[in-house]
Amino acid sequence: MVAVERYPDDPEAQQAAHGTMVWPEKDVAGSASMGAAVSLRGLTKRFGALRAVDGLSLEIQRGETVALLGPNGAGKSTTVAMLLGLLTPDSGAVSVIGMTPREAIQRGRIGAMLQEGSLMPGVRVGELLDYTLGLSASPLTRKRLVTMAGLEGLERRRLDRLSGGQTQRARFALAIASEPDALALDEPTTALDVEGRRDFWANMSAYTATGRTVLFATHYLEEAEAFASRVVIISRGQIVADGSVAELKRDFGVHTVRFTCADENTSTLERLQGVRQVERRGATVTLSTTDADATTRSLLASAVAWHDLEVRSATLDDIFVTLVGKQEEGGK
Amino acid sequence: MFGYLGLEVARSLRDPRYIVLALVAPVGFYLLFSTLFGGPGTGPSAVYVQVGLMVSMSVFGAMWAVLSATGPRIAQDRSVGWLRQTRLLPVKQSSLLLARLLAALVLVGPTIGLVMLTARVSHSVSLDAGQWIALVAVLWVGIIPVAIMGVAIGYATGAEVAFGVVYGLYMVLAALGGLWMPISTMPAGMQAFGKLLPSYRAADLGWHIAFGNPLDYASALYLLAWAAIFSVIALYFSRRAISAR
Numbered sequence: 001m002v003a004v005e006r007y008p009d010d011p012e013a014q015q016a017a018h019g020t021m022v023w024p025e026k027d028v029a030g031s032a033s034m035g036a037a038v039s040l041r042g043l044t045k046r047f048g049a050l051r052a053v054d055g056l057s058l059e060i061q062r063g064e065t066v067a068l069l070g071p072n073g074a075g076k077s078t079t080v081a082m083l084l085g086l087l088t089p090d091s092g093a094v095s096v097i098g099m100t101p102r103e104a105i106q107r108g109r110i111g112a113m114l115q116e117g118s119l120m121p122g123v124r125v126g127e128l129l130d131y132t133l134g135l136s137a138s139p140l141t142r143k144r145l146v147t148m149a150g151l152e153g154l155e156r157r158r159l160d161r162l163s164g165g166q167t168q169r170a171r172f173a174l175a176i177a178s179e180p181d182a183l184a185l186d187e188p189t190t191a192l193d194v195e196g197r198r199d200f201w202a203n204m205s206a207y208t209a210t211g212r213t214v215l216f217a218t219h220y221l222e223e224a225e226a227f228a229s230r231v232v233i234i235s236r237g238q239i240v241a242d243g244s245v246a247e248l249k250r251d252f253g254v255h256t257v258r259f260t261c262a263d264e265n266t267s268t269l270e271r272l273q274g275v276r277q278v279e280r281r282g283a284t285v286t287l288s289t290t291d292a293d294a295t296t297r298s299l300l301a302s303a304v305a306w307h308d309l310e311v312r313s314a315t316l317d318d319i320f321v322t323l324v325g326k327q328e329e330g331g332k
Numbered sequence: 333m334f335g336y337l338g339l340e341v342a343r344s345l346r347d348p349r350y351i352v353l354a355l356v357a358p359v360g361f362y363l364l365f366s367t368l369f370g371g372p373g374t375g376p377s378a379v380y381v382q383v384g385l386m387v388s389m390s391v392f393g394a395m396w397a398v399l400s401a402t403g404p405r406i407a408q409d410r411s412v413g414w415l416r417q418t419r420l421l422p423v424k425q426s427s428l429l430l431a432r433l434l435a436a437l438v439l440v441g442p443t444i445g446l447v448m449l450t451a452r453v454s455h456s457v458s459l460d461a462g463q464w465i466a467l468v469a470v471l472w473v474g475i476i477p478v479a480i481m482g483v484a485i486g487y488a489t490g491a492e493v494a495f496g497v498v499y500g501l502y503m504v505l506a507a508l509g510g511l512w513m514p515i516s517t518m519p520a521g522m523q524a525f526g527k528l529l530p531s532y533r534a535a536d537l538g539w540h541i542a543f544g545n546p547l548d549y550a551s552a553l554y555l556l557a558w559a560a561i562f563s564v565i566a567l568y569f570s571r572r573a574i575s576a577r
Contacts, residue, residue: 108422
């Protein structure tokens, strides 16, 4: 509803706000980028010999909630840092709400939460909120901001004496203090326990329900599935998949066929129809397949001595494992 | 910018190390030394010690006030990630740095005020109104190079060593700069070295005023040179610290 009011001329934003995936097409990228909340083009960042981000291009329309999913070391944090102007890309261009990241931050158009880092030691929560609210022409009052971030009762607490979850709520408050159009969050819930994560997403959902653009990096697949309208999977600094969860399941339809089997040769299993990957843990064999029916049929027709057959349709987890594969095992 | 200045001042006022080293220590040393060397007398030599010490203990305390609010704190803010976090706020980094520097100078106020009050109360040190004002002014301006030095150390060192480096330099500047004992009592070589230091030069500006002499332009030039040198160092290391990320 609010998205419609904010961007009355932008059908894509309305669509996105209602949870429908928007695919930015290459041909219209030029015109689409005019209204894009975030546009990353050919971003590359090297650290010594390591290409942390390798020619990454991504366009995010206003109102989208995008999860940037990837294993540790995939380049999520580096991408977010470049998006915020904290790192300068070796090559490529970044535009946020049509501006450079620095301008967007200076004008309070994008807010951000970093994965780590303390807030001003020795200063009280309320003092820092007052200061931050004073930086922008934010219409928010401190009382309202405290409520939105769930910081009730903590205003007189010193920032260096907050728990991990409380610090994260204070970071969230700083991120939204200027009521930015876009939010970039780098693994916002990594340091939180289950309850903290639930509270965080409750506050976040309330904020983003008003048609804002959000990009969040995470390695929790369930968060991506639950909160993102679009999932971008990156591995080794490159995008390997991009779409809504439903689309990813369709396009990268990875289902699993699992059974126990004493001593079957892996290569025999790999030759079964539709099999993309064979995983073996003890006697348990897990086949990842694009076509569960075909794989199951060919398994039944084969001479493989299987037991306890189990067929499961794709989850985001499976898609992730298939796309990212074994790469994550060497991650930093 | 003034909002951030307030936050930085609040941090110091909550820091026991600021209270002890920048407020309690200079007042305590003033009372100790003025009693040991000046005595309760009102003769010219006693007054000379009482007034001279008032200036040197003001500089001594002021040095800690500015150093504690810059060096160790900037290093800490860099290491815990607060400095990086400020780059996400709609505010320029240069204005935050200026606010830090001004906060450090604001914190000089309580220190020199307290030392002067102590001198006035305990030894009835009396100066003209114009002298008091000029003395406060030159001490305030004279401490700026040391504040910039603190900024440079904050960017040049890490959180683990910044406090040690700052404290070590603070002691060296105080001792060799003739704040604890008159520089004239030192061997010639040490004297020559001590007279180069910004601590001596800041105090020297104050002594000239307090003893009724005209403004000391040589010391002002020395301080200007130190301010320039420390600014270049601070600029170099702050750029390096930011690009290292």
